[in-house]
Amino acid sequence: MFDDIRSHFPIFEHKAYINSCSYGALSLEVAASYQAYLDSRFSKGADWEEFVGKNEAVRDLCAQLIHAEPDEIAVTTSASAGLNAVISAMQPTSTRNKVVLSDFEFPTVGQIWLAQEGRGYDVVHARQQGATIPFSEYERLIDDRTQIVSIAHICYRNGAMNEVERIIRLAHDRGAMVILDSSQAAGAIPIDVRALNVDILISGVLKYLLSSAGVGFLYVRKDHLKTLNPYATGWFAQEDVHAMDMHHHIPAHNARRFESGTPPIPALYAAQAGLQMILEAGVGNIQSHVRELTSRFIDEVKAMGGTLMTPESPDRHGAMIAVKSTDDHKLVAALAERNVITSCRDGNLRVSPHFYNSHADFDALMSALKDNRSLLA
16 A cells, blocks of 8 residues: 555664654655755745745644534643643642543653642552553542543554543543543554544654654533633733733733743755554555554564563554563664664653554565574563
8 A cells, every 4th residue: 555655754764763763754845855954044034924824824724633613622742741731721629630641641641640649739650560551540549539631642652542431431430531642643544633622632742753852732512612721921922912012911812821931943845744644544545554564563572582671462552562672772772773663661661663664664674683582582
């Protein structure tokens, strides 16, 4: 399906790059977008109309990606920035001050929420058991004191997927809002915020969205926009960005109120190019292609006696598959010596294909793994 796409990614001329969970491979299109920014700076200097237009173009593309409305999207500098902005609009109450996290969270989510304990929040964690977090953990923790359930869509350490739909229904039934971190999901699996009925979603665009560090996005369901007024703000969060009124604070009526200062202009060019590639390819098509590769990888790891740290069911994992290692950093280095690029976390080798990967990449990976079998647990 994607045989021709590899030629758009020069790294495949000399590497088998299977590390999209860390950073998507650089395409010719994204490289050209950076050059377009530089050309604009050289020729026009400061074209703010064009720069603001890029911000709006990225907003529209992010909305298309997750089936939201553009007014529900804030363009941020990272998933962390989006989470900090929306949390600044929340307050614990005497009856609801509990925040339920999971053991799947990327550290920034846990750290941001733990910092809120000084404001009166009580942060608890749904615990991982084996490769997954049992739904019973959420049933145990989400109660009438819970204000927020803040969960990872997919775990960054082992690729396991939370039971997102069930958790959202449970949280809503018990009166809590849900914040979903889709950083390891966006661009790899289809996301429909309407079908999920999720309240808030955060993500970056540097992984499966093939763009750049320095840009993220925040989705806030439109019925929450009237009640969530962030204390973290800036001139791009104003109703009229061009008003330049230092004597009044008039937040935008839409999710732009969660933005802040001057946007990361060079990275916006890259974000637009990367998002366009993903939308043109179709996330459903990407998921089907990647599942073929991850299914093969799972079967071959089991055949060679390796230990999978990811649930085997395709409905319970994303694009990343994790394998236990006796020395994960040494294994990643050994594979890199064979021009196979992967990454590691928590004692696991992480293998994360995208639409540009082929069976030839996995031939190279499996050959290198067999030659380094002693580094598999």
